[in-house]
Amino acid sequence: MSAAACLESHLRAFHSLVDEHRVPAAAPAFRSGGGCPGCGCAARGSDRGMEALTPQDLDNIELKRDHSLRVLDNGRLIAEDLGLAGDALRTALLASLWHDAGRFPQYRTFRTFHDGSSANHGLLGVRTLRARGLLDGEPPAVRSATIMAVGLHNRRDLPRRLPPLADTAVRVVRDADKLDILPIMVAHLDPSAAANAVVVLHLERDPERYSDEVLAAVLEGRVGDYKAMRWTLDFALLLCSWVYDLNYPATRRAMRERGDMARLLGLLPDLPDLRRAAERVRAALAD
Numbered sequence: 476m477s478a479a480a481c482l483e484s485h486l487r488a489f490h491s492l493v494d495e496h497r498v499p500a501a502a503p504a505f506r507s508g509g510g511c512p513g514c515g516c517a518a519r520g521s522d523r524g525m526e527a528l529t530p531q532d533l534d535n536i537e538l539k540r541d542h543s544l545r546v547l548d549n550g551r552l553i554a555e556d557l558g559l560a561g562d563a564l565r566t567a568l569l570a571s572l573w574h575d576a577g578r579f580p581q582y583r584t585f586r587t588f589h590d591g592s593s594a595n596h597g598l599l600g601v602r603t604l605r606a607r608g609l610l611d612g613e614p615p616a617v618r619s620a621t622i623m624a625v626g627l628h629n630r631r632d633l634p635r636r637l638p639p640l641a642d643t644a645v646r647v648v649r650d651a652d653k654l655d656i657l658p659i660m661v662a663h664l665d666p667s668a669a670a671n672a673v674v675v676l677h678l679e680r681d682p683e684r685y686s687d688e689v690l691a692a693v694l695e696g697r698v699g700d701y702k703a704m705r706w707t708l709d710f711a712l713l714l715c716s717w718v719y720d721l722n723y724p725a726t727r728r729a730m731r732e733r734g735d736m737a738r739l740l741g742l743l744p745d746l747p748d749l750r751r752a753a754e755r756v757r758a759a760l761a762d
């Protein structure tokens with residue numbers, strides 16, 4: 476059976492995980508800080524998980540379900556372009572599907588996707604996969620590399636030396652993740668779009684304000700720091716800086732062909748510093 480075909484059981488398990496987090500937590504243990512009763516995986520100390528989920532909450536959860544499935548598609552595209560096979564292909568695909576497993580307990584517990592004010596969703600994902608035994612049927616090498624890739628996928632910088640299986644998988648996931656997040660964020664950062672504070676990480680909206688620190692990162696060819704963001708334009712600039720952190724040619728190609736980075740640059744107001752930043756980003760993507 477091909478690596479992709481035997482993902483079917485994982486896809487079923489993935490949908491179960493998401494569906495279980497579409498209902499509020501009910502166990503008293505949750506209120507007393509016992510963690511998410513659905514999977515025993517969430518961070519402790521919040522009882523928001525017991526509150527009813529609003530239609531907006533359900534939409535936010537669906538956003539992450541759809542995102543995970545599209546990251547799987549992107550991961551497959553990149554893995555095939557790399558010619559991955561066997562355990563390497565399987566690990567890359569599993570890590571792509573499960574990379575945001577932590578988002579579901581995170582959202583139910585804290586009602587935000589902002590790690591800084593809740594919990595690191597990469598680590599929550601590792602706890603979720605372990606607590607539910609979601610990778611128990613996998614060969615040990617695939618299991619441990621997938622867990623490592625999920626735990627590291629959202630780190631600003633990767634450790635220098637990783638085991639090869641994990642290294643490739645986490646790089647595939649990071650690229651696949653960026654390819655998918657970009658159009659979503661472009662849609663939400665468009666000034667004419669309805670505001671969704673959760674998606675734009677509760678940043679302040681202003682048509683022209685941005686932070687010098689985030690701009691400097693783009694101009695200097697560095698990836699911006701989430702912690703330096705204050706305005707929604709900072710988020711747009713930070714997304715621009717992702718062109719410096721793409722691992723594989725297939726990702727760069729897809730980003731160019733899909734036109735999402737060009738659309739993002741089109742959202743920047745016409746200011747001298749931002750024009751310079753846009754030029755730098757265009758040149759980096761063309762390389």
Ligand SMILES: [Fe+2]
Binds near residue numbers: 574575596628629
């Ligand atoms: Fe993530």
